[in-house]
Amino acid sequence: MVNETVPKGLNFILSIQNSESKSFASIHQRPLTTVVLAMSADGKISDVGQSNPHFGSKHDYDHLEQQVALADAVLFGSTTLKTGGTAMRVITPERIAERVKNGKPEQPIQIVCTRTGEIDPSLKFFQQPIPRYLLTTPAGAKRWQTQAGFDCVISAQTDQIDLHYGLTELYKSGVKSIAVLGGGEIVAALLEADLIDELHLTVCPILLGGKDAPTPVAGAGFLQGQAPHLELLSVKQVEGELFLHYRVLH
Numbered sequence: 001m002v003n004e005t006v007p008k009g010l011n012f013i014l015s016i017q018n019s020e021s022k023s024f025a026s027i028h029q030r031p032l033t034t035v036v037l038a039m040s041a042d043g044k045i046s047d048v049g050q051s052n053p054h055f056g057s058k059h060d061y062d063h064l065e066q067q068v069a070l071a072d073a074v075l076f077g078s079t080t081l082k083t084g085g086t087a088m089r090v091i092t093p094e095r096i097a098e099r100v101k102n103g104k105p106e107q108p109i110q111i112v113c114t115r116t117g118e119i120d121p122s123l124k125f126f127q128q129p130i131p132r133y134l135l136t137t138p139a140g141a142k143r144w145q146t147q148a149g150f151d152c153v154i155s156a157q158t159d160q161i162d163l164h165y166g167l168t169e170l171y172k173s174g175v176k177s178i179a180v181l182g183g184g185e186i187v188a189a190l191l192e193a194d195l196i197d198e199l200h201l202t203v204c205p206i207l208l209g210g211k212d213a214p215t216p217v218a219g220a221g222f223l224q225g226q227a228p229h230l231e232l233l234s235v236k237q238v239e240g241e242l243f244l245h246y247r248v249l250h
């Protein structure tokens with residue numbers, strides 16, 4: 001069953017959003033960032049064992065691939081890479097052809113965020129036919145100085161990852177849109193830096209529970225007065241799942 005609820009005035013909102021998206025990157029001098037995550041009905045993005053999430057349906061997988069296919073780059077935290085071992089790339093030939101038709105490379109750039117640079121070079125990720133970038137600190141960059149694996153290493157001269165600097169450098173190299181595929185730690189860091197623009201959250205009909213199970217936004221948390229507010233752009237129901245699309249009100 002497909003059931004789309006279009007909030008009042010959505011067409012108006014979407015037309016503003018589309019025109020904003022076109023010029024967003026050039027106005028802000030950084031890529032438009034969109035979080036794409038599947039979560040349980042109780043708001044967990046993995047189980048308490050941090051296993052690679054498999055609770056989304058084929059519709060959710062298709063939605064995820066679509067968002068990846070639309071982006072110039074995909075960004076994720078090192079724990080997400082360690083859990084899955086591979087990057088989410090575009091597989092469907094029509095989507096690859098559409099990218100090429102639009103003047104884009106077949107695959108978006110895959111950007112790993114790590115402060116330490118501690119990533120196992122034997123991960124299957126390093127054999128995938130994809131462009132790989134590392135967003136890290138000088139210490140993390142040093143680890144990969146003599147080790148092949150990344151096509152580009154971005155690091156500011158700071159102990160912590162400078163996300164503003166990283167996104168500005170990516171923008172300068174032609175990245176206008178980024179799909180942020182989690183996990184909660186990197187989403188929280190980007191939100192704290194006011195660097196998230198949109199979210200696609202799929203609510204899946206399963207309860208995972210567990211106070212330590214990862215959620216879409218980890219980090220220290222926001223007090224209500226400082227919490228980012230969202231505008232609901234669309235809600236789509238496909239069988240038992242809800243596909244929510246939000247915009248962050250900056």
Ligand SMILES: NC(=O)c1ccc[n+]([C@@H]2O[C@H](COP(=O)([O-])OP(=O)(O)OC[C@H]3O[C@@H](n4cnc5c(N)ncnc54)[C@H](OP(=O)(O)O)[C@@H]3O)[C@@H](O)[C@H]2O)c1
Pocket residue numbers: 036037038039044045046050051052053076077078079080081083084113114115116117118161181182183184185186187189214218
């Ligand atoms: N359901 C879904 O759609 C979905 C999607 C993605 C992930 N997941 C699940 O989410 C879990 C992982 O999420 P997570 O929140 O634990 O980890 P995460 O956000 O994937 O990665 C966190 C790691 O990123 C690095 N990092 C780089 N810059 C950072 C910064 N500014 N702030 C914080 N960390 C930074 C740190 O690792 P270093 O030590 O390397 O510096 C940190 O430990 C896994 O279980 C995964 O399967 C679910």
